[in-house]
Amino acid sequence: MRTPMNILAFAASSSRNSINKQLVTYAGSLIKDANVEVIDINDYEMPLFSEDREKEPGQPDAAKRFLKKIGEADALLISFAEHNGSYTAAYKNLYDWASRIEQKVYQGKPMVLLAASPGPGGAANVLQTAKTSMPFFGGEVKADLSLARFYDIFDTEAQQLTDAEAQAKLEAALASLSG
Ligand SMILES: Cc1cc2nc3c(=O)[nH]c(=O)nc-3n(C[C@H](O)[C@H](O)[C@H](O)COP(=O)(O)O)c2cc1C
Numbered sequence: 001m002r003t004p005m006n007i008l009a010f011a012a013s014s015s016r017n018s019i020n021k022q023l024v025t026y027a028g029s030l031i032k033d034a035n036v037e038v039i040d041i042n043d044y045e046m047p048l049f050s051e052d053r054e055k056e057p058g059q060p061d062a063a064k065r066f067l068k069k070i071g072e073a074d075a076l077l078i079s080f081a082e083h084n085g086s087y088t089a090a091y092k093n094l095y096d097w098a099s100r101i102e103q104k105v106y107q108g109k110p111m112v113l114l115a116a117s118p119g120p121g122g123a124a125n126v127l128q129t130a131k132t133s134m135p136f137f138g139g140e141v142k143a144d145l146s147l148a149r150f151y152d153i154f155d156t157e158a159q160q161l162t163d164a165e166a167q168a169k170l171e172a173a174l175a176s177l178s179g
Contacts, residue, residue: 002033004033004034004035005031005033005034005035005074005075005177005178006034006035006037006072006073006074006075007028007031007034007035007036007037007073007074007075007076007077007177008037008039008069008070008072008073008075008076008077009024009025009027009028009036009037009038009039009076009077009078010024010038010039010040010041010077010078010079011023011024011040011041011078011079011080011081012041012078012079012080012081012087012088012090012091012126012130013041013079013080013081013088013090013091014041014042014045014088014090014091015081018081019081019116019117019118019150019151019154020079020080020081020114020115020116020123021038021040021079022154022156022159023079023114023116023147023150023154024038024077024078024079024114025038025159026154026159026160026161027077027079027112027114027170027174028077030170030171030174031077031174031177031178032178033178034178036077037069037073039069041090041091041094042090043062044062044063044065044066044094045062045090046060046062046063046093046094046097047060048093049093049096049097049100054100059097059100059101060097062094062097063094063097063098063100063101064101066094066098067098067101067102067105067107070105070106070107070109071107073109074109074110075109075110075111075112075177076106076109076110076111076112076139077111077112077114077174077177078111078112078113078114078130079113079114079115079116080113080114080115080123080126080127080130081115081116081117081123081126082115082117082121082123082124082125082126082127083126085125085126086125086126086129087126087129087130099137103137103138104137104138105137105138105139106134106137106138106139106140107138108138108140109138109139109140110140110142110177111134111139111140111141111142112141112142112143112144112145112173112174112176112177113127113130113131113134113141113143113144113145114127114144114145114146114147114170114173115127115130115144115145115146115147116146116147116148116150116154117147117148117150118149118150118151119148119149120148120149121148122146122147122148122149123146124146124148127144127146131144142173142176142177143172143173143174143176143177144173145169145170145173147166147170153166
């Protein structure tokens, strides 16, 4: 019998009702024979990065905890929110701090990247940015999926996708982790 994979899942958003957190939580629930832990990046909040703060008071413990979580996982599932075509400030801050401790933030882990927006764009810009830069930061992207018009395809009461095409694409993306 194979040991279940440990998958670390999170949304790159600090919104309490983050649609990306809803999506990544739902996606995690679809993965069979795996231990999926969904973390909230609000639990890794830090002062705004600056090279001065890096010297004094120094690298925050939260950045080290975040890197440790990644290190302990077998695979990652990340859903990106898009703010003005790019990462949310909250995630960029966490990522910047973490990258100063360990440039290969994602530590060679296989990963599936998701992105969702309420509008027609599906946060595709930030997804493209993340996908392109992942190899440089030690991420092995197995699949990626952008979902547009989130509220038309996801039932926020039932916390599940209602659109068959989106569901099939998500399942195919997730299957790449166990392949
Ligand atoms: C400051 C700001 C900028 C945004 N810029 C974009 C954008 O560039 N592209 C996009 O698709 N949605 C944009 N949105 C809408 C977000 O997609 C929407 O707020 C979404 O819910 C964010 O994901 P989250 O709920 O997981 O945080 C923006 C929202 C905010 C607050």
